[in-house]
Amino acid sequence: MKRARPRPRSWNERELRLIDRLAVVHHKLDSANRERAALIAYISRLHAGRMTPPDPAGGVAVHVDTAAGQLSWRVDAEDTHLLAEPDSSVETLTRLSFLHLHRRPNRPAWRSG
Structure with a gap:
């Protein structure tokens, strides 16, 4: 006797x-991860960081030596292109990072009412 196949269930x-x-949460998380990788790329360029060879999944570790010790991050394979060539998001982060240099040094950054 042949068994009847179960009928596919429809989504409610x-x-x-x-x-x-x-799907929205995953999209936001992907965007945040791209921005994080772009910031890591900027810090790496600014402080002569170095990368490890790609792991089996294609991701790399980025290491930056500072006076306080070594900083390290892992960058996933889909974002490693940000480490190789600057793109518009990296350039934007670079410009934003220098905004603090344009305020007057003796004035507070904000004023209370």
Whole structure:
């Protein structure tokens, strides 16, 4: 006797909303990881950092020596291109990092009412 195949279950409205919310969260997390990798690339360029050879997954470790000790980060394979060539997001982060130099040194950065 042949067994009947189970009928595929359809998603209910609540499950579909959760899937949509999960997709949004993943998109935001991917964006945050890209920005993090761009900032690591900037710090590495600024302080003559060095990278390890790629691991089996294609990611690399970035090391920067400072007076306080070594700083290290892992950058995933999909973001390692940021370490090789500056792109617009790295250039933006570089410009933003120098904004503090343009305020007057004897004035507070903010004023209370």
